[in-house]
Every structure is written in C-alpha cells, then in structure tokens.
Amino acid sequence: xxxxxxxxxxxxxxxxxxxxxxxxxxxxxxxxxxxxxxxxxxxxxxxxxxxxxxxxxxxxxxxxxxxxxxxxxxxxxxxxxxxxxxxxxxxxxxxxxxxxxxxxxxxxxxxxxxx
Numbered sequence: 001x002x003x004x005x006x007x008x009x010x011x012x013x014x015x016x017x018x019x020x021x022x023x024x025x026x027x028x029x030x031x032x033x034x035x036x037x038x039x040x041x042x043x044x045x046x047x048x049x050x051x052x053x054x055x056x057x058x059x060x061x062x063x064x065x066x067x068x069x070x071x072x073x074x075x076x077x078x079x080x081x082x083x084x085x086x087x088x089x090x091x092x093x094x095x096x097x098x099x100x101x102x103x104x105x106x107x108x109x110x111x112x113x114x115x
Contacts, residue, residue, distance in 0.1 A: 006047075006069070006073070009044065009046070010044060010045065010046055010047065011046060011047065011048065012046045012047060012048035012084060012086070013048075017048075017084070018048060018050060018086065020038075021036045021037075021038055021048075021084055021086045022036060022086070024038060025037055025038040025084070025086070026038065026110070028106055028109045028110045029106075030102060030105050030106060030109070032089065032090050032092055032093065032098070032102055033087065033088065033089045033090065033102040033103070033106060034087075034088040034090075034106075035085065035086070035087055035088075035106040035107070035109075035110055036085070036086040036088070037083050037084065037085050037086075037110060037112065038083065038084050039082055039083055039084075040082060040083060040084045041082060042082060043081055043082055044081060044082070045076060045079060045081060045082070045083050045084070045085065046083075046084045046085070047072055047076075047084075047085045047086075047087065048084075048085070048086045048087075049065050049068045049069065049072075049086075049087055049089075050086055050088055051064060051065070051088070051089065052088070052089075052090055052091065054091075055090075055091050056091060060091075060094070063094065064089060064094055067094065067095075067096050067099045068087055068089060068099060068103075070096070071096070071099045071100050071103050072085075072087065072103065074100075075103060075104065075107065078113055078114055079107060079112050079113060079114065080112050080113075080114055083112065087103065087106070089102070
C-alpha cells in the first residue's frame with residue numbers, strides 16, 4: 001500500500017485550529033507523548049506536530065518533527081478517517097523506534113485504529 005506524502009489539506013497549520021484542539025479535543029496520553037483528537041467532518045485526517053516549549057535546540061526539534069511525520073505517514077493508512085490530530089511529544093528518549101511505539105499505543109488507546 002502506497003502511503004505517499006502529506007498534502008496541504010492533511011496538515012493543521014492555523015494557530016486557531018491548534019488552540020481549538022487543545023481546548024475542546026479529546027485526549028489520551030502515555031509517558032513521553034500525548035494525542036489530542038477531534039472529529040472534523042471532512043472525510044480526511046489532518047495532523048499537527050506541536051512541541052513542548054523548551055524542546056532542545058533547532059536540530060533536536062527538527063529531528064523530532066521528522067520522526068513524528070514519518071511515523072504518522074506509515075500509520076495513516078491504518079487510521080479511521082475524519083479526525084484532526086495533534087501529536088505532542090515531550091523531550092527525552094527520541095528515536096524512531098520509540099516514536100513508532102508511542103504513536104501506535106496512543107492511537108490504539110484512543111480506539112482510532114481500523115479493525
């Protein structure tokens with residue numbers, strides 16, 4: 001199955017949408033990461049990757065977001081459609097494998113994985 005890349009409409013860029021998800025979205029968390037999600041009635045999933053304030057230097061932030069985008073790209077074909085997601089990660093053990101386990105656990109805990 002081809003997972004491709006992120007189209008413009010699959011990204012959450014507007015700061016007001018980030019605030020709306022933080023305030024009214026459902027959330028689930030595990031050590032090191034937190035998922036905020038809300039139905040969007042668009043038929044597609046949209047995603048944003050905010051980081052905690054004080055999350056290392058620019059190199060660490062960029063690497064963390066790169067890991068997050070790639071893990072989400074690999075998982076998105078297995079997720080239910082029609083949601084907005086914010087995947088918030090905390091500084092710490094930052095590796096691709098750790099991020100895979102974190103995101104899969106978050107989506108399973110929220111009941112968003114297709115069966």
